[in-house]
Amino acid sequence: MQTILGSGGAIGIELAKALTTYTTDIRLVSRNPKKVNETDTLYPADLLNTEEVQKAVQGSSVVYITVGFPYDLKTWQNNWPKFMESVITACKNESCKLVFFDNIYMYDKDHLDGMTEETPINPPSKKGKVRAEISKMILEEVTAGNLTALIARSADYYGPSIQNTSMLTEMVFKNLSKRKTANWMGSDTLKHSFTYTPDAGKATALLGNTHDAYDQVWHLPTAANPYTGREWIQQTAIAMGVMPEHRVLPKFLIKIMGWFVPVMKEMVEMLYQYDRHYVFDSSKFEKRFNWTPTPYEKGIQEIVQIDYSKLKGKH
Template sequence: MQTILGSGGAIGIELAKSLKQFTSDIKLVSRNPKKINDTDILFPADLTDPAKVDEAIKGSEIVYITVGFPYNTKIWQSTWPNFIQSVVDACIKHNAKLVFFDNIYMYDPNYLDGMKEDTPIKPISKKGIVRAEVLNRITKEVESGNLKALIARSADFYGPSIVNTSMLTETVFTPLSKGKKANWPIALNYKHSFTYTPDAGKATALLGNTDDAYNQTWHLPTAKNPLNGKQWVTLISKEMKSKNKVSTVSNFMFKVIGLFVPVMREMPEMMYQYNRDYDFNSDKFTNRFPEFKVTTYEEGVKEVVAIDYKD
């Protein structure tokens, strides 16, 4: 049995699709899970309840964490550490391997241009501090020999059918589709990598089913040569056949936008990622799995527009 904790989000859905090539025994766990594959087993659960986490993990060979708790600092602080501890404890108890879908929030901001798996961990945001604590709880058990786990780390992501969890969707795709200006954070001249969610799902499934990938950190496959803000807006507007219009948005304006778009309310502390180059290196993965085709930015944007924004 391979179990996805947090199966209803953008990554969980793509992961479930991709796991089908490795197993027909897939358990989807969330508050209201829905089948992705015909043979999926649905397990409704409140993942903040350790007893439910233990019950969900029992009988699992591999457990994937793709849960997305509400993007709110206070919720993250009160929820993530306890949740991770309950997962780690249950995986050890039931001898299950763990795959943790992670982000880059814990990295030292001075090393974002060319991030690799050994980038120094030195978070400056409250959310980054939470992610560092979560990571520490996993690696501590791995280093002690109690747990077999891997970290599958993604850059900011974009992809089809994402609602309220992608910066690129909220600031560029959606406003341009409505004939409005795109709202790029801080400055247009810095490059910024984005991981394509279908690639992330396929790669996470592949790593989870590759025994020698465990007890390591992996950057998920992400296109090279990231675009800067102006280039992202130009590419997306061209594919949408919309006007190429963009404004840069300050921290203050993100707070104003947050009155109407909740995810934006939480973004000001993360804006350091947009006042410098953000280049996510995934050479370790592509060297280990050379047959994996990484979606180019042009291909990814074309697919998103075709799926989500065509009449």
């Protein structure tokens, strides 16, 4: 049995699809889980309830964490450490392996241009401090020999059928699809990596089913030489057949928007990721598994074909 905790989000869905390469015994856990594959087992649970987490993990050989708590600092501070402690305890009790889908918020902001698994941990934001804390919880248990686990880190991500969890989807794809002006933050002349969600799902499944991948950190496959913000908008507009109108949102405007749109308020402390090059290096994974990440142009085209096919060609 391989179990996904937080199975309903973009990454959980792609992971469930990919796991069928390795097993048909897949358990999907969330408040209201829905089947991705016909053979999936559904297990409704409150993942903030320690007893329910323990029951959800029972009988698993590998447990994947793809939970996405609401993008709110207080929620993160209250929920993530408690949840991670419950999962670690459950995995130790069941002697199962743990795979944590992580982000890069804990990295030093002065080392974002060429991030590797060795990038210094020095979180510049309060959300980053939460992420550093929970990844440390896992790695300390691994070092102590109490847990077999790995951390799979992703850059910001983009992909088909994403709802409300991708800046690129919300500010670029959706706006352009409605012939509205696309938005960007910080500077549109700086490079910004995005991990393609189908790649992330396949790679996480591969790591979880590779014995010698455990007890270390991996960057998930992400195309090199990322576009600048302006290029992301231009390439998306070309794929959609619309004009690449866009604007760069200054910090003060994002703060004002935060009064009305809560997620924008939460973005203010993360703006450092958009005022410098943000380049994610996944060469460790690519070399180990002989993997070529999906090129950005192809990723954009696939998203438009899946989510916006009725738009293209209409003027």
